[in-house]
Amino acid sequence: MTLKVAVLPTSNTYLDNALQSAGAVVTALDDAQALVWTGSDQTGFPQDLPSTIEWVQLKSAGVRPWIESGRIDSQRTWTSAVGAYxxxxxxxxxxxxxxxxxxxxxxxxxxxxxxxxxxxxxxxxxxxxxxxxxxxxxxxxxxxxxxxxxxxxxxxxxxxxxxxxxxxxxxxxxxxxxxxxxxxxxxxxxxxxxxxxxxxxxxxxxxxxxxxxxxxxxxxxxxxxxxxxxxxxxxxxxxxxxxxxxxxxxxxxxxxxxxxxxxxxxxxxTPHVANPRNRMLENFACLVEENLRRFASGTTLKAEIDLNRSY
Amino acid sequence: MTLKVAVLPTSNTYLDNALQSAGAVVTALDDAQALVWTGSDQTGFPQDLPSTIEWVQLKSAGVRPWIESGRIDSQRTWTSAVGAYxxxxxxxxxxxxxxxxxxxxxxxxxxxxxxxxxxxxxxxxxxxxxxxxxxxxxxxxxxxxxxxxxxxxxxxxxxxxxxxxxxxxxxxxxxxxxxxxxxxxxxxxxxxxxxxxxxxxxxxxxxxxxxxxxxxxxxxxxxxxxxxxxxxxxxxxxxxxxxxxxxxxxxxxxxxxxxxxxxxxxxxxTPHVANPRNRMLENFACLVEENLRRFASGTTLKAEIDLNRSY
Known part of the structure; x- marks a missing residue:
């Protein structure tokens, strides 16, 4: 079965290639099993995630604001990008x-x-x-x-x-x-x-x-x-x-x-540029591809967020 | 026999310690077998080296000006500091x-x-x-x-x-x-x-x-x-x-x-500071100590200058 993934708010070439390599297709949120959130913060994040979304992949390595806002629920798996950058x-x-x-x-x-x-x-x-x-x-x-x-x-x-x-x-x-x-x-x-x-x-x-x-x-x-x-x-x-x-x-x-x-x-x-933008896009796509493969095969995802630790 | 070494134009703590460790003593040029030249160029270098000086250790890694000036003769061994820095x-x-x-x-x-x-x-x-x-x-x-x-x-x-x-x-x-x-x-x-x-x-x-x-x-x-x-x-x-x-x-x-x-x-x-001064003194003293030991034991010195190559 082909994995259906929503990529919001926007995608990029690196991500498009990663999804294709992993055999996933991009769909609307209501039709997807997973959401790849490419925003750097919570602005515009969907208010109510469909219950059919089993996994959300965030782009940030540090997710303290996400946890503190209560956004991260226990109904599905959430992954950060810790380690990717x-x-x-x-x-x-x-x-x-x-x-x-x-x-x-x-x-x-x-x-x-x-x-x-x-x-x-x-x-x-x-x-x-x-x-x-x-x-x-x-x-x-x-x-x-x-x-x-x-x-x-x-x-x-x-x-x-x-x-x-x-x-x-x-x-x-x-x-x-x-x-x-x-x-x-x-x-x-x-x-x-x-x-x-x-x-x-x-x-x-x-x-x-x-x-x-x-x-x-x-x-x-x-x-x-x-x-x-x-x-x-x-x-x-x-x-x-x-x-x-x-x-x-x-x-x-x-x-x-x-x-x-x-x-x-x-x-x-330097103005918070330690993780250069182009490299970030490339490294994030690499993580997404790996996690898509893991999700498809039912193995543990990389960088799962642990709500018991605030990062 | 104690090795007698002239250190000119000036010495420093690192060199003093190096000579002591190698069992050498500092003497006047006329009484020395070896000369450690701590100047960075030829200004003040002795015009006529006594024939008793068997070896001259220079502080520079690049010695092109020394060779081009004709200063480096074939009557004795000359060593540079190539490699030390x-x-x-x-x-x-x-x-x-x-x-x-x-x-x-x-x-x-x-x-x-x-x-x-x-x-x-x-x-x-x-x-x-x-x-x-x-x-x-x-x-x-x-x-x-x-x-x-x-x-x-x-x-x-x-x-x-x-x-x-x-x-x-x-x-x-x-x-x-x-x-x-x-x-x-x-x-x-x-x-x-x-x-x-x-x-x-x-x-x-x-x-x-x-x-x-x-x-x-x-x-x-x-x-x-x-x-x-x-x-x-x-x-x-x-x-x-x-x-x-x-x-x-x-x-x-x-x-x-x-x-x-x-x-x-x-x-x-940066203004020609790749080789920081304190580190240079320390690294040069380390080379001098090694070469003093080699000279005393009659083995080939490190960084001998080859007049057939202009560096």
Whole structure:
């Protein structure tokens, strides 16, 4: 029997090809067994899903707003795109870390030859220790990159369960000690009630303590802006408590144009583009194809949403 | 017998420790068997070396000016620092490539939220093919990094002798075809008579042909400025023939303040700092220690300069 799938609000070439490869056909919502929702949020999402929809595939990796709105019911299977974009986002995180260590923001803005000022302060990632805060799919994807660059990884997760490729894994209760032991930190955790402002003044002070070569470390955030107390971060950057920050996410977004972070030469900012659009479409279609095959054969889908965890 | 070494014009803690570890003592030039020259060029280099100096260790990886000045004689062994700085320079090259693909220069200069403009044009290194032009010590050091990032490497060297980790290696005669087959290119070759302006308009056109996703590739240069015809590069960047450039070296240096490259948002410039100073001192001391041990035991030194090759 051919699988009937609604693709809303719009499809694209990548998805069309994925459905075709998986032997599925696009139908109207009332006639479909599954819904692939290509919107990035809930705007326009069907108010009442037909009971015939057995599975909904969402495009977001983080689905906290979906869960909090009560939209996700237990009458059918819901899947997110967690994991699908991890490699591209992990790449951006490592690029931001390298860019901060190599002082790209300062150099890009100077418009003049700063060798006298920067040759002594540009740093190499080789030999540094990097704390990855939140060792989910994105965090784990960074480890082979950082290791190839000659860095050592400390992983921090809720359970403390050992993460492959990290020299050690600690639980979030030991966050401050791990930050103190690391040179730099990358935030890769989900946004939950427990992780709001996980990084405040105390954590930044721990990260900046005992700087290697007199240059305190770098904080990178490619996860969610609300993991960081922005006021504390701005203060730590101003006072040189940490050496720099590479930020793709903010609280709120877009980062307001008058925010002082824009003017800091030790801050490398990108506007929430760690997951480039073209790559996102391609990676999402790849996940959809895999899940269509699994759905057709009755096996467990990838990235099923667990309502008992808020992400 | 204790090895007597002159360290000129100045020493540093790293070198002092290296000499001590190798069991050598610092003496005046007239009393020494070996000279470690810590100057970055020939200014102040002793006019007439005592005939008792059996070995001179230079701090530069590229020694073309030393050879061309006739300074390097055949009365003793001369060693360069080729290889000692490769890993740090390779890291900078990969950082520049990532920074160009992720549009760090544009974002750093904008001072405002450019997501609408850049989410569709930011690119990932994963899945791209990178040509490494000059697969010496620095070029080879990049391969594990690029591979970890999910890129595929084409190596270009003089002999065409297969380079580990590259999917294929071609000779410099096939440079244009290799650039056409690649998405991006990193210059890592030595500056010699043959490599002057190796990259001109034709090579940039080849690199920019058949762009992936409509976005032509990136050129990175961490080798020597004179490998590139700067006027042709500037023109190719202006006309969008290539998508961007990450440049640490220029011809001449410093890059003049009125140079148009400074004003281009698709150009990421660093002022010849790929080999950070602290790391250089540390890595050089490590090489000196190794060569002191080799000299004492009568084995072949690392990085002996071959006057038959001009680098």
């Amino acid at each position: 991890s490699a591209d986002v992990a790449e951006h995180a490592v690029a931001l870390l390298l860019g901060c260590l190599r002082q790209f923001a300062l150099h890009a803005r100077a418009g003049s030859w700063l060798k006298e000022q920067t040759w002594g302060t540009v740093r190499s990632l080789r030999g540094r220790t990097v704390a990855i805060v939140g060792a989910g799919s994105i965090g784990r994807s960074m480890i082979p990159l950082l290791t190839a660059h000659g860095a050592t990884v400390i992983a921090i997760n809720r359970s403390g369960r050992e993460v492959d490729g990290a020299v050690r894994t600690v639980t979030s209760r030991e966050l401050d000690e791990a930050l103190a032991a690391a040179d730099d930190a990358i935030l890769a955790g989900a946004s939950t009630d427990e992780t709001q402002h996980l990084i405040g003044a105390a954590q930044l002070a721990a990260l900046g303590a005992d700087p290697r070569d007199g240059s305190p470390g770098v904080l990178v955030n490619i996860a969610r802006g609300d993991l960081v107390d922005t006021a504390a971060l701005t203060d730590a950057l101003r006072r040189g408590i940490i050496g720099g920050a590479g930020l793709d996410v903010f609280d709120p977004e877009p980062l307001p144009s008058q925010d002082p972070l824009w003017g800091m030469d030790n801050v490398l900012i | 490769s890993a740090d320079v390779a890291e900078h090259a990969v950082a520049l490539l990532l920074g160009c693909l992720r549009q760090f220069a544009l974002h750093a200069r904008a001072g405002s939220w450019l997501k609408e403009q850049t989410w569709g044009t930011v690119r990932s290194l994963r899945g791209r093919t990178v040509a490494i032009v000059g697969a010496g010590s620095i070029g080879r050091s990049m391969i594990p990094l690029l591979t970890a990032h999910g890129a595929t490497v084409i190596a270009i060297n003089r002999s065409g002798r297969e380079v580990d980790g590259a999917v294929r290696t071609v000779t410099s005669r096939e440079l244009d075809e290799a650039l056409a087959a690649a998405d991006d290119a990193i210059l890592a070759g030595a500056s010699t008579d043959e490599t002057q302006h190796l990259i001109g308009a034709a090579q940039l056109a080849a690199l920019g042909a058949d762009p992936r996703d409509g976005s032509p590739g990136v050129l990175v240069n961490i080798a020597r400025g004179d490998l590139v015809d700067t006027a042709a590069l500037t023109d190719a960047l202006r006309r969008g023939i290539i998508g961007g450039a990450g440049l640490d070296v220029f011809d001449p240096e410093p890059l003049p303040s009125q140079d148009p490259l400074w004003g281009m948002d698709n150009v990421l410039i």
